[in-house]
Amino acid sequence: MSRFFTNDHEWIEVSGEVGTVGITDYAQGQLGDITFVELPEVGSTVRKGASVSVVDSVKAASDVYTPVSGEVVEINEALGDAPETVNGDADGAGWLFKVALSDRGELDALMDEAAYSAYIAGL
Amino acid sequence: MSALNPSGWQPSMGDAQGSGSELVTSSGDRGLMFEEPLSFEIGALDKCGVDMDEPGGEPVAALGAFLRKSAPDLPGLTEPETVRHYSRLSRQNYGIDLGPFPLGSCTMKHNPRLNEKLARLPGFADVHPLQPPTTVRGAFEAMDELSKWLIALTGMAAVAMSPKAGAHGELCGLLCIRAAHDHAGEARDVILVPESAHGTNPATAAFAGFKVESIPATASGRVDLAAMKAKLGPHVAGVMITNPNTCGLFEPEMKAISDTVHAVGGYVYCDGANFNAIVGKVRPGDLGIDAMHINLHKTFSTPHGGGGPGSGPVVLSEALCPFAPLPFTVRTGDGEAHLVEESNAAAIGHTLAFGRMTAFHGQMGMFTRALTYILSHGADGLQQVAEDAVLNANYVLRSCDDLLAAPFGSAGPCMHEALFSDSNLPEGFGTLDIAKGLIDEGFHPMTVYFPLVVKGAMLVEPTETESKAGLDRFIASLRHVARRALNGDETLHAAPVLAPRRRLDETLAARKPVLVWQRDPG
Numbered sequence: 001m002s003r004f005f006t007n008d009h010e011w012i013e014v015s016g017e018v019g020t021v022g023i024t025d026y027a028q029g030q031l032g033d034i035t036f037v038e039l040p041e042v043g044s045t046v047r048k049g050a051s052v053s054v055v056d057s058v059k060a061a062s063d064v065y066t067p068v069s070g071e072v073v074e075i076n077e078a079l080g081d082a083p084e085t086v087n088g089d090a091d092g093a094g095w096l097f098k099v100a101l102s103d104r105g106e107l108d109a110l111m112d113e114a115a116y117s118a119y120i121a122g123l
Numbered sequence: 124m125s126a127l128n129p130s131g132w133q134p135s136m137g138d139a140q141g142s143g144s145e146l147v148t149s150s151g152d153r154g155l156m157f158e159e160p161l162s163f164e165i166g167a168l169d170k171c172g173v174d175m176d177e178p179g180g181e182p183v184a185a186l187g188a189f190l191r192k193s194a195p196d197l198p199g200l201t202e203p204e205t206v207r208h209y210s211r212l213s214r215q216n217y218g219i220d221l222g223p224f225p226l227g228s229c230t231m232k233h234n235p236r237l238n239e240k241l242a243r244l245p246g247f248a249d250v251h252p253l254q255p256p257t258t259v260r261g262a263f264e265a266m267d268e269l270s271k272w273l274i275a276l277t278g279m280a281a282v283a284m285s286p287k288a289g290a291h292g293e294l295c296g297l298l299c300i301r302a303a304h305d306h307a308g309e310a311r312d313v314i315l316v317p318e319s320a321h322g323t324n325p326a327t328a329a330f331a332g333f334k335v336e337s338i339p340a341t342a343s344g345r346v347d348l349a350a351m352k353a354k355l356g357p358h359v360a361g362v363m364i365t366n367p368n369t370c371g372l373f374e375p376e377m378k379a380i381s382d383t384v385h386a387v388g389g390y391v392y393c394d395g396a397n398f399n400a401i402v403g404k405v406r407p408g409d410l411g412i413d414a415m416h417i418n419l420h421k422t423f424s425t426p427h428g429g430g431g432p433g434s435g436p437v438v439l440s441e442a443l444c445p446f447a448p449l450p451f452t453v454r455t456g457d458g459e460a461h462l463v464e465e466s467n468a469a470a471i472g473h474t475l476a477f478g479r480m481t482a483f484h485g486q487m488g489m490f491t492r493a494l495t496y497i498l499s500h501g502a503d504g505l506q507q508v509a510e511d512a513v514l515n516a517n518y519v520l521r522s523c524d525d526l527l528a529a530p531f532g533s534a535g536p537c538m539h540e541a542l543f544s545d546s547n548l549p550e551g552f553g554t555l556d557i558a559k560g561l562i563d564e565g566f567h568p569m570t571v572y573f574p575l576v577v578k579g580a581m582l583v584e585p586t587e588t589e590s591k592a593g594l595d596r597f598i599a600s601l602r603h604v605a606r607r608a609l610n611g612d613e614t615l616h617a618a619p620v621l622a623p624r625r626r627l628d629e630t631l632a633a634r635k636p637v638l639v640w641q642r643d644p645g
Contacts, residue, residue: 030578035633058629059572083634 005116012067022095031057039075068106074098159211162198170199227540227570227582230421238492247491252483267452267460269494278408281444283437285485292416292435293327300390302446302477311360324363344370344531365394369574371540381411398422400539403506413440423493434489445475511587512539522598526605545579552608554579560604562619
C-alpha cells in the first residue's frame, strides 16, 4: 500500500485497484470544525481533478477534487452523522470515498509523503 | 462599551460569574436589560390575542380532509405583549443606525432620511404595479430618470431595471450573454470566474446552466491575465470579474482582460458590488464591460440586509442590449416615459428580449431612494462619495498595518476596503478572537474569513459614511484588540464577555441546529 498527496490537500491510499481518498490533517486544521460532508454518488464516474465532494466547516465550504479518475465504489456513510470524524482522524476514519482507478499512471503526478510535508512547510 | 447589558450577565450564569454585583433579581431581567422569551413562551398557546368568528360554512366544507383536527400551536399574545416582545428584541439588535457597520464586501452605509421622506410621498409609496399606466406617470418618470443616471455613470448603452438584488442581476446579465450566443448560433458553455470572486458569481453561472472554471490570482491579488488567456477558447461564453475586487483592489488590467475575452467571442460580466469605490471616477463601459449589476442597496444607500429589499439593475453594452429583459422604460416621441412590455416591445423594435426577471418592473421604493441619493449628491457629490470611501479605507489600512498583517498592503493603496489577516498573531490567536473582541468594544465586527484567497482574512469597509472622529474610535478599538492578541492575552479567547451573549458554539449550531420550537422538547 502506498499513499499519495495533491496540491489541494487530498490524500489517496491505493490498495490493489482501489484508492481511498480523504483530506489531509493539514487541510482539516485549516478548515476548522467541519459541519457537513457532501459525498459523491456510488457508481458515478469521476475525472481526475474534478470537484466531486464538498466539505463544509464553520469557516468555509471547500471543494474536494478527486486525485484520480475512475468509478466511485464506496463512500464513508458514517460521516453523515459524524462529520467531526474528519477533524479527529482525517488520515484514517475520516476518509471520504473510494475510487476504482481507471488509470494508475495518474498516480505518478502526485506527491509522496515527504514531498507533501515539504510542500506544506512552504505554505 | 456596549450600551446593551454592560455586565454581560445572563440568568443562566447565576450570580457567581463576573456579574460585578451581588444583586440577584427575581425576574432574571437585570435593570432594563431583558431576557426575552420566545413568543411561544409568552401568554398561553390556547388563547388568541384577537377575537375571530367561529369557523363554519362553505370554506370549511371545501377543505375536506385537510381540515385540522386540532388547533395549531400558535403564540397567544395580546397586542401589547406582541408590541413589547418585538420592541424588546429590537433593543438587542445592532444596525446601521446604532453604530459603524464595518462589514467588508457589503457596503453598509447610512440610509439618508431624505431618501425615506421622498419614498413615502403617496405618489411613489402608494402605487400598485397593476394600476393603469396613465395613473403612474410620475413613477415612470422617476424610473426613467434613474435609468439615465445609471447609464451615464457607467457609460453603458442600456439598463435592465427589474432585477431585485445583486445575484439576481448577475443572473440577468448571464441570461443576456446566453441569449446573445444563442442568437449568434454559438454553443458556449463555460464561464470563467476568478478565485477571489464573490461566491454568488460561480453559483449564478452554474444556475444559468454554465460550467464554471476558475482563474487563479496573482501574488498581488489580481486576476492572472496569462492564466486567463490559457483558459480562453471557443467554448468560453464569458468571464465574471469583480472590479474593484473582493480584496479591495482595482484590476488595472481590466481593459486588457475585456479585449482578450472579446477577441475570442466571449462577453465580460462585471460584478458591480463595489461600484461605490469608483462611481463618478471610472465608467465600466470604458473598460469594455458588457454587463454589470449595480447594487442600489450598496452604492446608492438604499436599505440593506434586514432593512429592506435589494435592487440590482443591470447595465448593458450595445452588444447585449437587444436581449434585455422586459419591462423597462423608454422615452418616446411624446416626451414622456413609458413602460415597455410584451405588448409594445415590437413597436420599438425590441424583439430579442430573453424574457422577464420579475413579474413587474422592479423595486419602486428603492428606485425612489436611489434617485434621491443621486440627485441630492449630484455628479460632483458622487465623485466625492467614491473618494471619501477610498480615503477612509486607506486611513484604516495605514492606521492598523503596524499591528495587523496587511496581505496586499505593500502593493500600494487599497480601494474601498482594507484587508488584514491574522498571519502575524501569536499561535492560538486568530481572526475570530479579533472579531469577538471588537464586540466587547461596542463595534460590529468586520467581515471575517473572506475573501477565501487570504487565510484568516479581516475585511473592513468603512464607506464614506464615517467621520474621521468615528474612524478614530474604531481604529483605537481595533488596535486595542490587536494588541491584546499580540500580547498573548488569553482572556481574549472568552470574548465577548460584555455582550448579551458570550461566544456561541458555532460548530454545534451548524451540526445540530434547533430550527423549530416544539411544545415539549425531548
